[in-house]
Amino acid sequence: MAGVRLLVGTRKGAFVLTSDEARKSWDVSGPHFAGWEIYHVKGSPIDENRIYASQSSSWFGQQIQRSDDGGKTWQPVDNTFAYDGVPGTHQWYDGTPHPWEFKRVWHIEPSTTEADTVYAGVEDAALFRSNDGGKSWHELAGLRGHGSGAHWQPGAGGMCLHTILIDPSDAKRMFIAISAAGAFRTEDGGESWKPINRGLKSEYIPDPEAEVGHCVHRLAMHPSRPNVLFMQKHWDVMRSDDGGNSWREVSGNLPTDFGFVIDVHAHEPETIYVVPIKSDSEHFPIDGRLQVWRSRTGGEDWEALTNGLPQSNCYVNVLRDAMSIDTLDSCGIYFGTTGGQVYASSDSGDTWAAIVRDLPPVLSVEAQTLR
């Protein structure tokens, strides 16, 4: 049956939300792994029943779970994330060298071409790959070792590798982003990496145009145009038309250019979505009005989408991995909040409705389009 499966990671477990194509009525399954923090859950684009979940706890560490039946049952796979060789140091908050220490997996990205290949972005920032469905992991050490790693510094949320984009036309070409180091690109499957931060300006670092040190919150790409990248930075919404070699700001008329999520419409590569968030430090919608903003022009010109979203007394946040889209003919957009709501639009963002309202704080939302 065609439909949509939403994989929702929360502070206290994972939830699987399923609907048919109409996306009006949803079945809610969960919590899976109750009591554990689920930073991310993502399905394979090759096999919709193969799903990975990052399960972690400050008490009991990191686990990785795998399902081969669409989230009905799960099996723990390998949870050893050992940095390659002597890990060395990065900069700590006070500028002193600090040893690289594994804390958790923030993001899981299954390969677009190999069923058993999956990538994991971790804190402290590094990229790992498994070629056996999660049974073993090894670091792609060229990222930390490319030259600037010793100068990376954590953001307030930790030094996390949170975004992994794979070029659909060339699986060896990938883009990743790290808070607070910036964006990086590989052309050789992760062996070597290049910082791609030219054009970013961050007034909160000593050299606002430094090669690294930028707090990139999220990258997005339409699969038909892998050279066009969109970025929600700590401040500023940015766009690159050359695979990240250069960036320009497209914040335009947004009420604030701070936020965490950014995503691209499934069928309109110039239609993008953000959720503006008030900052510094408040991290809730402006005036308590939850709004998704949409640009149909690839940035600069934005419109507020409010129909069905709370327009008073709403003080939630939408975290960086908590927006996703489906690829049905009428594109669905989904996002989760730190207040435990998951909102859905089945008409490209024109109207919204809450699927669930009282989950634990939502960390991530991934949509799987079922055929």
Next chain:
Amino acid sequence: MIRVVLPAHLKMHANVNGEVMLAVDGPATQKSLLDALETNYPVLRGAIREQGTLKRRAFVRFFACQRDLSHDEPDAPLPDAVASGAQPFLIVGALAGG
């Protein structure tokens, strides 16, 4: 047999109900007990002790016989009452407060 009580999170993760009963090779120590536990339940590797260093995770505690054994040396003998199975070895998640 040594009796081990896991915290709720790890019971769920290891699919365990009630106490775990372990046979330990050689002297009964924290290390030999945890080695046996991880051999019998590989999914617990990294959840009680850190991967590689095998240090106790910071927010995990070991209690038995009304004593906190968390800071004992890994190779120190366990209390006789634990080694004989008269008393359980408790693996506890430290309280979070709040």
